[in-house]
Amino acid sequence: MIYLMKKRKKYLIVSLLVPLIVFVYSTLFLQIINRQKIAWRVKVGNFTIGLLSPLSAKEELQKKWEGFSQQEIVLGYQDKDRRVNLADLGFEMDCQSTVARAEQIGHRTNFTIRLKEQFLAAFGWYNLDPIYRINPDKFQQKTREIFSDIENPAQNAALAYNDELGEFSLVHSNEGTAVDRKKLMDDLSQGIKTFSSEPIVLNVIHDYPTVENSEVQLAKEPADRIIKNQPYYLKFNEDYWTIDQKILLDWIVFEPVKENGSDNEILGFSLSREKIRSYLKKIAQNIDRPAAEAKLKIEPDASLPSGKRAVEFSPAKEGFEVKLDQTFDQFFQNISSRPAVKTTEIIADVSEPKNSLEETNNLGINALIGQGTSNFSGSPKNRKHNIGIGVKKFNGVILAPGEESSFNTILGDSSPEAGYLPELVIKNNQTIPEYGGGLCQVSTTLFRAAVYSGLEITARTPHAFPVVYYNPQGFDATIYDPQPDLKFLNDTAGYLLIEGIIEGNQITFNFYGTKTDQEVKVLGPYTLEKNEDGSMKTVLTQEVYKNGELFYRRSFYSNYDSPAKYGH
Numbered sequence: 001m002i003y004l005m006k007k008r009k010k011y012l013i014v015s016l017l018v019p020l021i022v023f024v025y026s027t028l029f030l031q032i033i034n035r036q037k038i039a040w041r042v043k044v045g046n047f048t049i050g051l052l053s054p055l056s057a058k059e060e061l062q063k064k065w066e067g068f069s070q071q072e073i074v075l076g077y078q079d080k081d082r083r084v085n086l087a088d089l090g091f092e093m094d095c096q097s098t099v100a101r102a103e104q105i106g107h108r109t110n111f112t113i114r115l116k117e118q119f120l121a122a123f124g125w126y127n128l129d130p131i132y133r134i135n136p137d138k139f140q141q142k143t144r145e146i147f148s149d150i151e152n153p154a155q156n157a158a159l160a161y162n163d164e165l166g167e168f169s170l171v172h173s174n175e176g177t178a179v180d181r182k183k184l185m186d187d188l189s190q191g192i193k194t195f196s197s198e199p200i201v202l203n204v205i206h207d208y209p210t211v212e213n214s215e216v217q218l219a220k221e222p223a224d225r226i227i228k229n230q231p232y233y234l235k236f237n238e239d240y241w242t243i244d245q246k247i248l249l250d251w252i253v254f255e256p257v258k259e260n261g262s263d264n265e266i267l268g269f270s271l272s273r274e275k276i277r278s279y280l281k282k283i284a285q286n287i288d289r290p291a292a293e294a295k296l297k298i299e300p301d302a303s304l305p306s307g308k309r310a311v312e313f314s315p316a317k318e319g320f321e322v323k324l325d326q327t328f329d330q331f332f333q334n335i336s337s338r339p340a341v342k343t344t345e346i347i348a349d350v351s352e353p354k355n356s357l358e359e360t361n362n363l364g365i366n367a368l369i370g371q372g373t374s375n376f377s378g379s380p381k382n383r384k385h386n387i388g389i390g391v392k393k394f395n396g397v398i399l400a401p402g403e404e405s406s407f408n409t410i411l412g413d414s415s416p417e418a419g420y421l422p423e424l425v426i427k428n429n430q431t432i433p434e435y436g437g438g439l440c441q442v443s444t445t446l447f448r449a450a451v452y453s454g455l456e457i458t459a460r461t462p463h464a465f466p467v468v469y470y471n472p473q474g475f476d477a478t479i480y481d482p483q484p485d486l487k488f489l490n491d492t493a494g495y496l497l498i499e500g501i502i503e504g505n506q507i508t509f510n511f512y513g514t515k516t517d518q519e520v521k522v523l524g525p526y527t528l529e530k531n532e533d534g535s536m537k538t539v540l541t542q543e544v545y546k547n548g549e550l551f552y553r554r555s556f557y558s559n560y561d562s563p564a565k566y567g568h
Contacts, residue, residue, distance in 0.1 A: 002063060005380060031118075039106035039121040044098055045195045048120065049247035058099045064195065065093040073191070074199040075146070081199075082146050086188070088331075090138030098131040103527040107432065129193045143181065150204060156211035157267060158256050159220055167224045170216060178207035205331045209257050210265040219254050226252075229340045234280075234331065236287055236322075236346040251275050271332055277324045283346065284322035291319030291351040294412070296360035296497075298398065299393030304410065305403050310396035310497055315368065319351035357512065363398070364471045364494030367515035370453025374445040376438075376469050378507040382421040382439035389419050390442035391507060395500035399490040407443050407479050407486035414439065414481065440478050441507065443486045444470050447477035449498075449509035450488040454520040454552075459487035462558035464567055466536060474525025474558045492516070519545040525558070533562035 033040055038057050049057040049065055052366040069086040078081075093206065105126055106118035120126065144151070180203040187200045232243040250272075257268030294316035301309035326347040334341035358366035376387060390411065399405050414420050416435050423437025447460060460477045461484035463470065470476035477486045483559040490496045496512035501508045525540040537559050544552040 003483065021095065034452050038099075038102050039126070041124055042102050042105055042128070043124075044102060044124045045130050045193055046127060047195060048424050049099070049102060054103050055100050057102065057153055058095045060468055061093070061095045061098060061130075065095065068195050068197070069093070071197045073188070073197045075202055076199055077150055077179075077202040077204065079357070084142065086192070088138075089142050090135035091188070091192070092133050092135070094131045094133055098128065101131065102126075102128055118453075130195075132192060136347045139464050141182075143179065145415070147179045150202075151178050152207075154207040154209040156209045156256060157213045158211075159216055159223065159267065161227070161249055161293075161296050167227075168220050170213060170220075173209040173211065173213055175209065176207040177204055179203070181203045185352050186382050194397070211267050215259075215266040216254075219267040222269050223252055223254075225338075226335050226340070226525060229335070229342070231338075231342075232331075233343040234283065234327075234346055235343050236283075237349070239286070240343075241283060247279075273325070273328055276328050276331070280322060280324045280327055280346070284324070287320050287346065287348060289319055291353045293315040293354045294357040296357065296365070298361065298363075303412070304397060305405075306398045306400040306495070307493075308398040308400075310398060313497065313499060315357050315499075315510075316353040316355060318353065320348040321351075323347045323349060334396050363497075364514040365497050365512050368510055369492070369496075369513045369515070369518075370449055370451075370455075370511040370520065371508060372448030372450070372452055373439060373444050373506055373508045374448065374470065375506050376441050379438065379441075379469065379505070380423065382423040383441075385421050386414075386423055386438040387441050387507065388502060391500040391502055394442065394446060394498050394509070397498040399496040399498070401490060401494060401498050403490045405488055406492065407446065407477075408481050411439065411442075411479075411481075439468075440476070441469055443479040444476040445507040445509050447488075447496075448475055449487055449511050451475075451522060452520055452542075453496075453511040453513075454518055454542075455511075456489040456552070457542070457554065457556070458489055459485050460556060461486075462556075462560065465561045465563040466534060472525050473527070473536060473560065474556070476558075517547065518546050519548075520552075521545070530560070533564060534560075535562040536560050 011125065011454060016473055017456045033051060037051050037053055038049050039506070040050045041048065044061060049060060051292040052060060069091060072085055076080050106121055108117065110113045117126075144153075154176040155171075155174040159168040160168075160171050160172040162169040165376055183203050191200075198395045227245060227248060230243065230245050230248055232248075234241040234243065253272050255268050255270070256265040258264070259266045274302045291316060295312055295314045296310060297312035298308050300307055318430070327344070330347060331344040334344045356366070376384065379387070393411055397405075397410060412418070414435055420435045422433040422435050447457070450457060461479075463472070463476055463478045466473045468475070478484055479486050490513075492513050493516075497512040499510040499512065521543040523541040523543065527536060527538050529537040537557070540556045540558075541558070542552075542554045543550060
């Protein structure tokens, strides 16, 4: 009896001890083999990644996906099959996220949960679905392409511009047929779960428009109003860009939008942010620039009455960076308002230069006081060459207070030894070639700059007949050594610096001096008489105001002969 009791006790101990030992050893085994690896027997879509390091698991999954996503899937409809692969449809597997999810199994902080998951994994409990994403645009584009022969998609009600009516007209909605993309997506997703590329049967369903004919009015009204009120303008400083009907029609976008937060769709109106940003980027190429510090280096020059010439000069300049989205928002708001705001200021960040022009000199030169421009488009090669030399002669010239500037004196020799080429000049009632022809373009531009700077013009002669290079007629100045000459007086309180610039076919002379409250108004030139033979009379008036009161008025009359009198 005692023996039987001992035997039973022994069996009981063994029956309890063996499972415990198995459990302990199994636990140790799983802890060891799963360390820093995906838990044993974990799968993704029936593909085993257990006992791989996360990096290796990601690499193997990537290989698996690359092969699988290139496999052809048969899409059947009636008697015709279509073949496509997941990659072309825009499917991409997120291997990183999939592996990260698998990596958590059996590696929790809590030991009990960790052990439980490792045992479940060992018994094949975990077969994870691959995590993937899809490019909806690519999916729609590809499916439209391969289903083009079996689909007749519904057409939403739309708006198209009618040139005859001068407004947007309704394009009627239509019902249609389309492949059931929801079912197709579900079937493809089911195949991805097991890395299976089984054939799929397509289902064609009725396709209904989401925007009906009665749901376009809220888009039509603002679109019609914006077109009616055009043109609009974008402005930066003194530069303007015209936004006309052609540009607006390209920018206007009609798209379905939700109606007042409901699921019902109506036609919405907007402007293409992408297209307007692209347009603004082109404008910004002429605006964006870094801030530039002022530079002025002056050296002695005995050939000038002042004895000084600027050999290096650049004014301080603010830096600009156009803000594309802010400008778009402001433009859209302006043209949509009632009444419409026709001109929108281009918004830009401004950066200041490190110094000012005033800090570079002790001559009182601190500001731009006037500017003159002219255009010599269509000039022959020799004329352009001579103009270039002439502008260089005046670039950097410094005029002392009270100094009378003589164009001919500063210009000096215009012979071939000075680098000039023969070009047409007006001489002795003829138009003939002479060395230095074209320098009147320089004198004309300098005359304009002096007038706009409010300087007293002491000598100026118009050309014998109207010359197209000097439009508008009546704002020119001819020169020839020794006479006629162009002269003006530096009647400011400080020195003047002349900057000459050629950009393309345009000359610009900038006059820098001491900033004052003086205001200059230039009236005209106005045509007083114009005859059929091309002869004409004009008047140009310069008015200088100080402290708001007229200080000086000077009129320049021009009497031009007929060009026919000066043949060549």
